[in-house]
Amino acid sequence: MSVRVRFAPSPTGHVHIGNIRAAIFNWLFARHHAGRFLLRIEDTDRERSTPEAVQAILDAMAWLGIQYDETPLYQSTQHPRHMEAAESLLRNGHAYKEDKGGTGQGECILFRMPGTDMAFHDEIKGDLSKKAADMKDFVIVRSDGSPVFHLANVVDDITQGITHIIRGDDHVENTFRHVALYQALGAPVPRYAHLPMIVNAQGKPYSKRDGAAYVGQFREMGYSAEALFNYLTLLGWSPGDDREKMTREEIISAFTLDRVKSAPAQMDLRKLTHMNGLYLAELPLSEFASGVRRSLSRLDWGQNLDEALFLNVCRLMQSRTPLFSQSETWKYFFIDPPEYDEKAVQKNLKKEGARTALETIQRHLSPSDFSDSSIHAAIRKAEAEMGVGEGKLNQALRVAVTGSSIGAGIYETMAVLGAPRSLTRLKYAIEQLTS
RNA sequence: GCGCCCAUCGUCUAUCGGUCAGGACAUUAGGUUUUCAUCCUAGUAAGCCGGGUUCGACUCCCGGUGGGCGCGCCA
Known part of the structure; x- marks a missing residue:
């Protein structure tokens, strides 16, 4: 089957x-x-x-x-079938009417449990059983005439010809009732599998x-x-x-x-996030971009971004983005002037020699040749001129241009930003942020 | 309270009587890089407890402990 x-x-x-x-x-x-x-x-x-x-x-x-x-089957359309099932159970003695009283709601229909011990095989948990004494009769139709979950659920599963019921652990106890219902209704009992919570x-x-x-x-x-x-x-x-x-x-x-x-x-969100990063990294650029766009569209600065710039930023940032929503830290790519992180400025710009270093870099940078490799070369020259090791100037430059101490490679970042904007930011930082 | 179920690193898991108990996330230390992230290498880290069965138990059985679920005229 x-x-x-x-x-x-x-x-x-x-x-x-x-x-x-x-x-x-x-x-x-x-x-x-x-x-x-x-x-x-x-x-x-x-x-x-x-x-x-x-x-x-x-x-x-x-x-x-x-x-x-x-x-899709809407359960609300199955009311006649539910009632039909209840009537038939009533007729063959598997159900009975009773006024459970108390609130004066009138008579409801209860299913009569078989009165024998019951067992079923769970595809995940193995053989499960329950003593007759531990199972009570239960309501299948309320006094207002509406069918209860157990009845509706089982009748619909029969209607839909369900062969395997795979559901949450919290339904294990219900299963004994449901199996009894299937049997009373003369329908083949499906296989069950209960998932851990x-x-x-x-x-x-x-x-x-x-x-x-x-x-x-x-x-x-x-x-x-x-x-x-x-x-x-x-x-x-x-x-x-x-x-x-x-x-x-x-x-x-x-x-x-x-x-x-x-x-x-x-649930471990960290592991999910890690896995998400692996998935995002291998997405085609266009798909990655649309995920980012969706995320950014909620931000005041995130709409109507320059498409070419946006795509370049996506290409640059994709491999280091574990969550689409992390793109909210990309504001500095799109908005001038960037927001300067105070701590980063203190640490990298407000220090001895920072101004001279940035000025040296400024002199070596050529607006007409702003590829990441020529920027790279320019920085190397600046470092050589100042007598400092390779890469020593990068962080100061990064903070000056992006306002942040973290991001993608600063040369690539500047290339994406373009010469006019990068140089304007550098000039601003030299004049206003160093001391 | 009664019934049912569950139990391996912090977390997700592998193991179906014999393994140095493996992998992943996280974490630690290095490496690559220019920061962050990625990536690479290495490290720390587990069989809830007590009895059995067996030549041999994480694995099978019993008990305990702990946790979850259920016990509605909710679904």
Whole structure:
């Protein structure tokens, strides 16, 4: 039988990283087995479900390249089927009506657990079982006539012909109920696989309070979809060898449920960031540029930048940019005069000999020949004239021209900046910032 | 409280009874470079505890401890 899996989020807010990881694992499983990956929007909670949240789910999936097969199923359209199932359970004695009282809400429908011990095989956790005494009957239809999650979820999975249910660890206990429902409904029980949770440094479920927790946030922070996808894949799973940075095809072909761990995994933003840097570095310039543009567009100085200059800056900075959002430190390339970092100025410019050094450099620099190699040569001459070692003048020059003590090679930086701007800044620094 | 699950460097992980317990991130020290980053080299760093089983346990079993999840007319 061919594999059919699904991602069944409820559209009640942003897309949590743990949820999207479940989607990724389902998708990987489907692709590995040449099966189908379906999307079901569990929008029965009318109070909390919103169209915006549905869109957020669609956006997150599209961004990460998790394509679903077939038309998405909206759970709210399945109400008749849910009720039909409840009626049939009522008829054959697997369910009964009762007024649980207390709040005077009237009668609801409860599912009658079989009263026997239960067991199922989890593809990740192995054989799991539970004693009859530890399982209670549960509500499947509220007194207001609406179906509860357990019923709707199982009925929809039957409707969609789901063969494998891959979901978060927090659903393990529900599985006994769901298996009983399948059996009472006379449907074949699917295979189950429960993914370990993603936790924070305290071992608690990873939440928005631990930094970024939603897919949209990672995107805003400048992570690339491929890097996030790859990293998430490594949380609770590994290919079995030392590979980490892998292409999608490699992951698909290596992905099996028996290699998924059952212990919770802690999110490590530093490792994600490192991996992101590897991905950004190998992006075609145009793609890197568009990621940066997206990030910069939020800044007051980041819009309508000179295209040729922008591309040159991207080319220069790409290999040292671990996050798109780090481009916010590139302001000095575009805005004159640059913002001078006080500490850098104190350390490199306000010192004995700085003025003379910069003046010497100024004399050797030729506005008509401003390639990085000729700038390089000019600096070497200045150093020779002053009797200092190679590279000794670089930092002072860097601070004078960019205002910052960090950046790409200063010769390349100046070449990108161009002679007029570089020389103007140098002149300004000599006159105003040295002492 | 009851039930279920989990446990290898700080973190993510490899190991499916015999390994100097490997890799990656982070970290430390060098090197390259012009600062930062990249890159290269090297280093520090792990089997929760206690019992068994076995010629031999990180690996299998039991107990303990710790942690997580569940116990809704939420999903």
